[in-house]
Amino acid sequence: MALGKGSVAGACCAAIVLLAAAPACSTKVRRFDDGGAGGGVVASASSAGEGGAGGGGGGLPCDPGSQVDCYSGPPGTLNRGACRGGVRTCGEQGNGYGPCAGEVVPAPDRCDTAEDEDCDGEVNEGCAYARCRDIPPGLPSDVYLLDLDGAGPEPEFPVYCDLETDDGGWALLYNSVGSEEGATLRFWNIPYAERLGTRGEPALGQNFYRGSLYFVGREYRDDIEDLEGTVKEVMRATAEGIDSTTMKLLRPTHVTGDANIYFAHFLSGWSSRDHDGDTDLDGNCALEYQNVAQHYAQCWEYNLGADADEPTDDGGWGPHLGTHITERLGLASDETRYTRVRRISRWTRW
Known part of the structure; x- marks a missing residue:
């Protein structure tokens, strides 16, 4: 039976890799190194707006239905391993972009796949x-x-x-x-x-x-x-x-x-x-x-x-x-x- 690695410490820390901005966590999480060009947030709040899924929330003005690339994972992890960017779509009111849909951010490595889920360049590390x-x-x-x-x-x-x-x-x-x-x-x-x-x-x-x-x-x-x-x-x-x-x-x-x-x-x-x-x-x-x-x-x-x-x-x-x-x-x-x-x-x- 395959032995998996431990999960990222605590649900609070898990939020770090799921949201572009998250409250501070008191427990330690794995550090991701800066892998060079291509990492970090592709479309930040300042350039893409911070509106909700329907374009409300007072985000910066945008063309309804327009899209921008986005990625909320740590720098150096985009297009590395399983990590992929997503897109934000401007809401019907044109006053903000929705969430980053389709992105895949780092998660704990699994031992039953051939993927690099934590996007650190090592597959099944510690399995x-x-x-x-x-x-x-x-x-x-x-x-x-x-x-x-x-x-x-x-x-x-x-x-x-x-x-x-x-x-x-x-x-x-x-x-x-x-x-x-x-x-x-x-x-x-x-x-x-x-x-x-x-x-x-x-x-x-x-x-x-x-x-x-x-x-x-x-x-x-x-x-x-x-x-x-x-x-x-x-x-x-x-x-x-x-x-x-x-x-x-x-x-x-x-x-x-x-x-x-x-x-x-x-x-x-x-x-x-x-x-x-x-x-x-x-x-x-x-x-x-x-x-x-x-x-x-x-x-x-x-x-x-x-x-x-x-x-x-x-x-x-x-x-x-x-x-x-x-x-x-x-x-x-x-x-x-x-x-x-x-x-x-x-x-x-x-």
């Missing part, structure tokens, strides 16, 4: 959602606040949501990004105690990991971007949660995509430098491949940080994919047996 599926249609894939009702380590936290693929609703669970600087290999050296924690900031261009999303995830997909920028979905699976001790997913099912990736990096348990939870009988997959923690079974279809060619640390680049898979998927290779790729991402939704 939090139970899942990426709840974000209103029309908003772009981006970082949003999620609130899992106590299921996660924090009451609210940022997640990158893919709102486009297959009806959207996907939350980024992990993201390994290739880097000549060697930072990616170090990033994935995650100890067992931090297997459900968070590393990095949620963005497609950065390394990121939030293990706690395995608790709520029910659908999963893995994407790989090759060295030429082509992105392919390589696997889909479902699960009903995770065993937080072994990190084995509960009742996993392969849906589509590469069966070897599903077996090697989803069906299996967690392996890190200090925990041998993989099913490889020859040892600890993480120790064998530069302490890169992840789900392992046969140790290799893809790796979030290490190469499987010697040397397994090829400058610390990061994500690698077996070239036999790149060939099946039509992805680009660097002509080695285990090619570098730009990005390996895991998404989940529920």
Whole structure:
């Protein structure tokens, strides 16, 4: 369920954004900055008259039926977000203009629309959602606040949501990004105690990991971007949660995509430098491949940080994919047996 922001303080303050002139309010209201040209009242009382709807009230003389543009919102908000100007119409007696009809002035942001109701340039500012599926249609894939009702380590936290693929609703669970600087290999050296924690900031261009999303995830997909920028979905699976001790997913099912990736990096348990939870009988997959923690079974279809060619640390680049898979998927290779790729991402939704 979407969580809305608080309303503008008090009915008295709400009148500030509804009337061109209003009595002073004792409570604080949100300040609107001056956004430059186009803000403020378009037709003031001195130029348009102050008559009522029928043109009475002793306003300045005007031509009956004539109209002037008007806007009573704060400076800098006109034509920003949902805010729009209106018109005043001169009354039948020609002695004043009526109210500003049709104007839309700032109001508290709502969380169930894709509009910027408070006209401050930020859409759904401060909103939090139970899942990426709840974000209103029309908003772009981006970082949003999620609130899992106590299921996660924090009451609210940022997640990158893919709102486009297959009806959207996907939350980024992990993201390994290739880097000549060697930072990616170090990033994935995650100890067992931090297997459900968070590393990095949620963005497609950065390394990121939030293990706690395995608790709520029910659908999963893995994407790989090759060295030429082509992105392919390589696997889909479902699960009903995770065993937080072994990190084995509960009742996993392969849906589509590469069966070897599903077996090697989803069906299996967690392996890190200090925990041998993989099913490889020859040892600890993480120790064998530069302490890169992840789900392992046969140790290799893809790796979030290490190469499987010697040397397994090829400058610390990061994500690698077996070239036999790149060939099946039509992805680009660097002509080695285990090619570098730009990005390996895991998404989940529920």
